[in-house]
Amino acid sequence: MEYNGYKLVEIDGRVEVHGIRDFDLVQTFECGQCFRWNRNTDGSYTGVVNGKVTRVSLDLGVLTLTNCTIDDFTGFWYEYFDLGRDYGGIKKTLGFDPILKKSAEFGSGIRLLKQDIREVLISFILSANNRIPRIMKTVEELSKIFGEKLEYQDTTYYSFPQLEALSVTDLQRLEICKGGFRCKYIKGASQMVEQKKIDLLSLKSMEIGAAREELMQLPGVGPKVADCILLYSGTKYEVFPTDVWVKRVMEQLYFKRNAGFKEIQDFARQHFGELAGFAQQYLFYYARKNKIGV
DNA sequence: TTGCAGGGGTCAA
DNA sequence: TTGACCCCTGCA
Numbered sequence: 001m002e003y004n005g006y007k008l009v010e011i012d013g014r015v016e017v018h019g020i021r022d023f024d025l026v027q028t029f030e031c032g033q034c035f036r037w038n039r040n041t042d043g044s045y046t047g048v049v050n051g052k053v054t055r056v057s058l059d060l061g062v063l064t065l066t067n068c069t070i071d072d073f074t075g076f077w078y079e080y081f082d083l084g085r086d087y088g089g090i091k092k093t094l095g096f097d098p099i100l101k102k103s104a105e106f107g108s109g110i111r112l113l114k115q116d117i118r119e120v121l122i123s124f125i126l127s128a129n130n131r132i133p134r135i136m137k138t139v140e141e142l143s144k145i146f147g148e149k150l151e152y153q154d155t156t157y158y159s160f161p162q163l164e165a166l167s168v169t170d171l172q173r174l175e176i177c178k179g180g181f182r183c184k185y186i187k188g189a190s191q192m193v194e195q196k197k198i199d200l201l202s203l204k205s206m207e208i209g210a211a212r213e214e215l216m217q218l219p220g221v222g223p224k225v226a227d228c229i230l231l232y233s234g235t236k237y238e239v240f241p242t243d244v245w246v247k248r249v250m251e252q253l254y255f256k257r258n259a260g261f262k263e264i265q266d267f268a269r270q271h272f273g274e275l276a277g278f279a280q281q282y283l284f285y286y287a288r289k290n291k292i293g294v
Numbered sequence: 295t296t297g298c299a300g301g302g303g304t305c306a307a
Numbered sequence: 308t309t310g311a312c313c314c315c316t317g318c319a
Contacts (some may be wrong), residue, residue, distance in 0.1 A: 001298040032302065134315065135302080180313025185304085222304050241301045284302085 001070065004084060008070055015073045022087035024109020025058050029108050031285040033137045033232045035123050036160070048143070050076055051159045053152035066228070067152060082111050082234070090278050097271070098205075099253050100279055103286035114234030116228055117200045118193070119160045124228045125185050134178075137224060141177035142166075148218075166190040185199040185220025192218055204235050211236060223261075233255040237277040240268035249287035 001008050007018040024133075029037040029045050031206035032182065037047040055066040062081035065077060075184055078084065095101040122142070126135050139160070146169065166174065168191035174183045198218060203211040208230075215226040227241035240246075242264050250264045251257065259267075272279040286292070 003296060124302085125304095129301060129312075130303085131301055132314080138314095175313090178314060181311090182304095182313080220304065228302080241302085245302070288302095 003074055006083065008073060009165040010070045014066045015068045015070060017065070017073065017076075017083075018061065018065045018156045018247050020058065020061045020083075022109060023058060023081070023111055024062070024089070025056065025108050027109045027285065028113065030112045031107065031281060032132065032288070033281070034113055034115060035132070035139045043228040048150065048157050048159055049080065051148070052151075053150055055089070056157055060223070079114050079234075082114055085111075087111060087278075090275060094272065094275055094279055094282070100282060103282040106289070107282050107285040110285060112234065112237070112277065112281060113232065115232055117203075117229065117233035117235065118163050119231045120229050121189060121193075121200070121218070121221075122160075122166070122186055123165075124232075125189060125218075126179055127228070128182060128184050128222075128225065130182075138177050138179045142174075142179075143171070144160070145176060150168075155266065167194040182220060185218075189218035189221065203230065208236055208238060212237075220286045231277045231280070238269070238274050240265055240272070240280045242268075242280075243284075245287050245292075246284055249283050249292045252292055 005019060009016040009018070025043070025045055026039075029039070029047075034047075037045045037051070039045055040055070042057070046053065046055045048054075053067055053071075055270050057064045063081075065073065068077065087110075091104040094104055123135065123139055126138050140158075143158035146165040147158035150157045150159055166186055169187065171183060171187055171240050174187055179186060193254070198214055203214060204233045204292060206214065210225045211230060212223065215221050216223065216230055221229070224241055224243055227239040230236040230239050231241060242250075242261050247259070247261065249266060250267070251259050254267070255264075268279065
């Protein structure tokens with residue numbers, strides 16, 4: 001069948017999506033926006049998303065999703081992979097800037113995933129003063145302890161926990177996942193969401209500044225983590241999460257000197273406008289892979 | 295082998 | 308504006 005310009009074929013419990021462009025699995029899953037997609041030896045990735053285990057592969061413009069029906073695709077994955085957005089057009093628009101033109105060519109297949117905002121919240125609280133492999137390990141442990149057990153192809157997986165489970169647990173039990181000093185933030189933030197002191201779903205209709213302020217009420221959420229939550233949940237795209245890597249690449253490639261966080265954010269908003277979030281992602285990937293400013 | 299710095303920031307003083 | 312912070316890896 002046809003679906004918004006893609007051709008869908010369902011065979012043996014998997015779905016093939018034909019007509020995929022501007023998509024590379026390595027770049028998308030390893031550009032730092034997500035922590036639960038693991039690469040297999042054949043180049044495919046297995047992830048636990050939306051309470052299910054799914055394996056994804058991409059060859060010659062054909063995306064294949066296992067453990068998936070046409071309804072799963074149209075009802076969930078199409079949005080998750082942001083397949084309705086014209087990334088070619090975004091890259092073209094950002095190409096006015098030679099630095100970004102180069103970065104976007106380098107990370108040409110990056111797509112911003114629309115992830116569950118609750119999972120993004122907890123994952124990025126864990127990212128503070130931390131490294132990616134350990135964030136992944138901790139998220140996995142959290143899921144093992146507080147998530148739901150899922151069996152798929154003779155392997156056991158665990159879904160990402162409900163915030164309810166994280167909000168009522170003893171801190172001691174939470175600390176088994178080795179999140180260290182961030183565990184108390186996870187519990188606190190989960191409690192505030194559960195008690196409806198903050199409504200994560202209303203953020204989309206708020207002004208960008210108000211949405212950030214709202215998120216920063218949560219323990220463990222400062223300006224950088226708030227921007228990551230907004231961007232990687234598909235809530236706001238005009239944010240420019242500025243971590244040390246982005247700071248370094250901006251200083252080296254744009255400012256040619258040391259610059260403050262506020263200065264960089266102001267520049268990004270002016271320079272990239274509504275596409276700042278996409279620009280950040282191309283720059284971040286470029287900086288990390290090429291070790292800019294290390 | 296042991297020891298120490300430092301990491302996708304945030305919080306508190 | 309500055310240090311501490313859990314835990315762990317990398318490198319003397």
